[in-house]
Amino acid sequence: MRIVVAVKQVPDTAEVRIDEERGTLIREGIPSILNPFDTYALEEALKWRDELGGTVIVVSMGPPQAEAVLRESVSMGADEAVLLSDRAFAGADTWATSHTLATAVEKMGNIDIVLTGKQAIDGDTAQTGPSIAASLDWPQITFVGNVRELTGKHIIAERYVEGGSEVIKSSLPVVVTVLKDANTPRLPSLKGKMRARKIEIPVWGKDDLELSEGEVGLDGSPTRVVSIATPETFTDGQIHHGEPEELAKLMADSLLGTEDS
Amino acid sequence: MASIEVRKETCVGCGVCVPACPFGAISMVDDLAVISDDCTLCGACESSCSFGAIIIRTGETDGTCISDYSGVMVIAEQRDGIVDHSTFELLGEAKRLAEVDGSVVSAALLTEEGGVWPEKLIQYGADRVYIAEDPALRHFRTEPFSRTVEKLIKQKKPAIVLAAATTTGRDLMPRIAKNLNTGLTADCTELAIDPETGGLLQTRPAFGGNILATIVCSDTRPQMATVRPRVMKALEPDGSRNGEIEKIELAPEDLASRTEVLEFNSLDEGEVDITEALIIVSGGRGIKSSENFALLEELADLLDGSIGASRAAIDAGWISYPHQVGQTGKTVQPKTYIACGISGAVQHRVGMQSSDRIFAVNKDATAPIFEFCDEGYVGDLFEIIPLLIKEIKRRRK
Numbered sequence: 224m225r226i227v228v229a230v231k232q233v234p235d236t237a238e239v240r241i242d243e244e245r246g247t248l249i250r251e252g253i254p255s256i257l258n259p260f261d262t263y264a265l266e267e268a269l270k271w272r273d274e275l276g277g278t279v280i281v282v283s284m285g286p287p288q289a290e291a292v293l294r295e296s297v298s299m300g301a302d303e304a305v306l307l308s309d310r311a312f313a314g315a316d317t318w319a320t321s322h323t324l325a326t327a328v329e330k331m332g333n334i335d336i337v338l339t340g341k342q343a344i345d346g347d348t349a350q351t352g353p354s355i356a357a358s359l360d361w362p363q364i365t366f367v368g369n370v371r372e373l374t375g376k377h378i379i380a381e382r383y384v385e386g387g388s389e390v391i392k393s394s395l396p397v398v399v400t401v402l403k404d405a406n407t408p409r410l411p412s413l414k415g416k417m418r419a420r421k422i423e424i425p426v427w428g429k430d431d432l433e434l435s436e437g438e439v440g441l442d443g444s445p446t447r448v449v450s451i452a453t454p455e456t457f458t459d460g461q462i463h464h465g466e467p468e469e470l471a472k473l474m475a476d477s478l479l480g481t482e483d484s
Numbered sequence: 485m486a487s488i489e490v491r492k493e494t495c496v497g498c499g500v501c502v503p504a505c506p507f508g509a510i511s512m513v514d515d516l517a518v519i520s521d522d523c524t525l526c527g528a529c530e531s532s533c534s535f536g537a538i539i540i541r542t543g544e545t546d547g548t549c550i551s552d553y554s555g556v557m558v559i560a561e562q563r564d565g566i567v568d569h570s571t572f573e574l575l576g577e578a579k580r581l582a583e584v585d586g587s588v589v590s591a592a593l594l595t596e597e598g599g600v601w602p603e604k605l606i607q608y609g610a611d612r613v614y615i616a617e618d619p620a621l622r623h624f625r626t627e628p629f630s631r632t633v634e635k636l637i638k639q640k641k642p643a644i645v646l647a648a649a650t651t652t653g654r655d656l657m658p659r660i661a662k663n664l665n666t667g668l669t670a671d672c673t674e675l676a677i678d679p680e681t682g683g684l685l686q687t688r689p690a691f692g693g694n695i696l697a698t699i700v701c702s703d704t705r706p707q708m709a710t711v712r713p714r715v716m717k718a719l720e721p722d723g724s725r726n727g728e729i730e731k732i733e734l735a736p737e738d739l740a741s742r743t744e745v746l747e748f749n750s751l752d753e754g755e756v757d758i759t760e761a762l763i764i765v766s767g768g769r770g771i772k773s774s775e776n777f778a779l780l781e782e783l784a785d786l787l788d789g790s791i792g793a794s795r796a797a798i799d800a801g802w803i804s805y806p807h808q809v810g811q812t813g814k815t816v817q818p819k820t821y822i823a824c825g826i827s828g829a830v831q832h833r834v835g836m837q838s839s840d841r842i843f844a845v846n847k848d849a850t851a852p853i854f855e856f857c858d859e860g861y862v863g864d865l866f867e868i869i870p871l872l873i874k875e876i877k878r879r880r881k
Contacts, residue, residue: 236692236831317670318662345691347811348670350658353626357662360491362742363626365655368805379746383806384651386563386757387750389623393743403798404805445667450698454689454830460842462860464849470861471871474843477859478787478820478872479879 224277224375226268227331229324229339229355230261230296232289236344257292260340262299264401266408268338269300271373278302280331284312284323290424298411298419305331309428314441317346321354323439326432328359336378337398341366349400356398364391368404488525488540490517494737495537504532535737536635539663550643553705555588556581557642559633560605561652562593565622567601570648572718574711575609577675578646579719581684584677587643588612592636592732594629596622606727609719614640616732620739623748624652627741630659636732637664642706644684646675649710661708667701668708673715673834683707693811693834714759714817715838751806758807763789763820764839766809768832769796770825770846770865777803779869780824786876792816794823794832810835824865828853845869 234253268279281296283289284307293304307327315323328334337359342349349365356363364380368388372379378397382389383404411419429439436442463473497515504510509522510529517529517538530538556578561568571591578589591610593601595617602613616632633656637645645660647653649671661668674687678700684707687698701707751757758764765784767777777791784791792809793802809816810832821839826832828844828851836842837856844857845865854860861868 234691236694239691239694316667317658318665318667321658321662342812344812346670347690347692349654350661350668350670353655353658354662356626357630357659360493363655363659364743366651381749382651385568385759387748389748390746391743392746397742402805445661445665445704446669446699446701448697449685449700452696452698454693454696454834460854460857460860462849462854462862464862467863467867467871470845470863470868471875474845474859474861474868474872475875475879477841477843478822479876 224272224275224336224373225331225334226272226277226279227328227334227337228261228265228268228279228281228296228301229337229351230265230281230283230292231258231340231343232256232283232285232292233258233343233345255288255291257295258340258343258345260342260344260401260403262340262408263403263405264338264340264399265296265299265301266406267370267399267401268336269409270406271370272302275373275375277335280305280334282307282324282327284308284315284320286313287426293424294419294422295411297422298415299409300412300415304422304424306424306426307428307432308426309439311429311436311442312440314444315439316444316446317348317350317354318445319439319441319443321351322358322443323432323434324351325355325358326434327427328355330427330432335375335395336373337361337396339398339400341400341402352398352400359396359398361396361398362393363398363400364393365400366402367399368402370399370405488519488523488538490519491537491539492516494535496535498535500534501529501532501538504528534735536631536735550703550705553641553643554585555590555640555642556644556646557637557640557706558589558591558610559645559647559653559656560591560593560601561624561648561650562595562601563624565595565597565599565601567593567604568648568650569718570650570711570713571605572608572721573713573716574646574648575605576719577711577716578644579609581644581675581677585682590614590640590642592616592633594621594632594732602729604721606725606729607721607723609725611727613727613729614732615729616734618734618739620741623745624656625741625743625745626655626659627743628739629656630663631738632732632734634660634663635738637706645706645708647710649712653710657708657710664706666704666706666708667699668710669699669701670710672709672711675709675711684709689811689834692831694830712815714815758790758792758809759814759816761790761816762818763787763822764792764809764816764818764836765789765822765824766792766794766826766836767797767803767824768794768826769800771797771802772825774802776866779866783822783869783873786873787820789818789820789822792821792836794826794829823853823857824869826853827851828856
């Protein structure tokens with residue numbers, strides 16, 4: 224089994240603060256982390272590799288410093304890592320990102336599954352996974368909370384959807400996007416950390432992937448961000464202070480009032 | 485960035501495309517059409533192939549004329565044949581957008597049997613309904629649905645295509661957008677037509693809801709977006725509206741799929757989909773343990789509501805993901821939202837701020853939730869909520 228896990232380095236959005244005056248993100252001092260959703264994809268890959276044997280290759284498109292999340296993945300147990308990095312890749316939207324990642328998967332060859340997190344916590348698009356599947360013309364199973372079965376021929380996975388879950392069977396190769404319900408990611412091992420320090424991570428650029436300017440980065444991106452704003456806040460609510468008994472009564476007044484209307 | 489591709493899975497090796505090519509660029513190798521560098525991307529082979537196996541991916545430089553595209557197409561979503569409310573919301577929004585240039589609103593419905601639904605789509609704002617009916621379209625499956633919608637888009641050329649940002653829409657639309665070489669914006673909360681360019685301004689929260697980004701797709705068509713459910717408003721259905729209903733012809737190969745749905749498990753009763761709830765009692769970091777959610781459940785039962793949670797409570801493992809409200813969870817719009825021990829970080833706020841009335845109980849008077857709730861109660865929820873439960877019971881006696 225040859226499994227690719229596509230991971231992304233993201234700013235820790237829980238730490239993101241806003242410059243209220245300028246309405247921009249304060250990026251300084253915000254730690255970069257491995258996208259939390261991708262850790263579930265990685266764990267799923269490692270779990271099945273441990274059971275079935277094979278190789279887990281982590282791949283990330285990003286600036287040179289994105290190598291850090293690949294090393295972190297290796298410390299958790301990934302066998303190989305590839306960084307897709309090129310100045311020409313900058314400014315990519317999900318079309319160009321998935322196109323680049325899919326081309327890398329083709330270059331690796333004989334891949335059975337591509338796993339990735341449901342979405343990245345910075346963009347929150349959840350589009351890259353299914354777009355990789357489209358580029359490769361592979362089937363896809365998105366929003367997977369549980370992989371029930373994996374063999375050399377097929378996968379059976381549970382997709383968590385509105386109002387329930389769908390159990391989907393797909394032939395391989397396939398692209399799967401993973402939810403946090405799927406597993407609990409393992410911690411890096413000491414051995415893993417040592418490997419992570421030493422492992423050579425090849426860097427593939429536009430030319431290595433035989434891609435043209437027009438299909439990568441900003442040039443290859445059909446969409447473009449034209450403006451950024453901060454959500455408006457409104458402060459016309461009533462705030463009550465007092466003894467708990469008093470507050471509970473006030474709250475009951477309001478709640479039962481709305482119930483009757 | 486135009487390119488040509490032969491889909492290995494779909495090509496049957498019939499060879500019809502070979503003489504169709506004016507440049508002699510196609511040959512058959514091992515029963516598969518292979519295209520040489522002599523190809524000029526003229527498209528003659530694409531239209532000669534009855535199996536849709538040859539795909540020319542058009543890009544900004546291929547001369548596709550943006551002005552050929554007009555109108556707004558809504559991809560309807562159905563489960564068990566019943567059209568989801570989000571579709572009606574999209575039709576309301578589509579109508580508002582189409583009014584700017586007086587273009588047509590269409591809806592595409594893929595289902596086993598349309599029944600009353602095409603008429604309903606018209607009542608909610610569609611001028612035209614394209615319907616594909618087949619038992620194979622009973623359950624959503626990525627490949628038949630994306631293939632059918634792709635063909636429809638190529639044929640009808642809508643300027644804008646909208647689908648709900650549900651697990652279905654977010655599975656389907658990226659696949660279509662990638663194959664059509666056009667842009668897609670995820671999970672929009674606001675759409676508008678740029679008065680200068682006539683293009684679609686697509687606004688969405690990003691960075692955990694900390695910012696709102698406005699995105700355009702200026703050089704390719706259609707402009708595609710998934711739209712967050714429960715944000716746009718559906719129109720009142722109007723039984724006097726007229727519209728056309730057109731059948732989408734399906735070929736067997738359109739319906740082929742490498743995935744199958746083995747079973748569907750509905751949520752247990754009491755574990756209702758929170759996006760449908762009228763009252764939500766929600767807990768956050770201040771709840772402190774999974775056992776303490778029982779307190780909120782008691783209140784929810786009393787009010788006939790459902791249980792929600794913030795990411796902090798989910799991450800702590802106190803309650804399961806289907807309950808999560810916020811940027812990485814669900815967006816809800818109940819009549820009453822009661823936030824207990826939730827600080828109101830922006831990641832949570834974007835998922836519940838359109839609730840009609842927001843109540844907040846928190847012992848930290850400086851919690852951000854007090855900046856946007858309708859009624860805030862500063863105090864210990866473990867004191868206030870039990871007293872509230874008692875009070876409601878007493879009054880109802």
